[in-house]
Amino acid sequence: MNKPNTPNTPSQTWKSRTDQKTIHLAYWTAGWLLTTALATFGPIALWGDTQWLTLLAVLINAFIGLGMILSNVQFLKLQDEFMQKVQLQAMGLTLGLSLVAGITFSLLDITNLIRQDAEISVLILFMGLTYLITLWTTLRRYR
16 A cells, blocks of 8 residues: 555656755755855854854855755756756856856956946856746747
């Protein structure tokens, strides 16, 4: 006799694994965001000029970031062929546009053609918006 909530068809098993990997990825992403905040604001609000604590926070952030990347790879491997294609297109376009936009933004800064400094936060925002918009338009195109 089957236990309650135990998947018994291939599609239920796949959905269960996908849900599990999605939650796993969300935890790693949340951890990375929290450790980014800790590394950024810890020296300001918590431990002041204690550099070894700042270095520790940055290293923890890097390791959590690596875990997030590996979790994302596992998540993508679990997707069907269609979603892998959509993700690849969105990620490829995001990478290319971010590289060109980031270098352009940096050149504008170092040649003093813009008033503000070229901050990484602007590039991260650009990357996030580019990825979401590309993912959304790609999915709409195929539906």
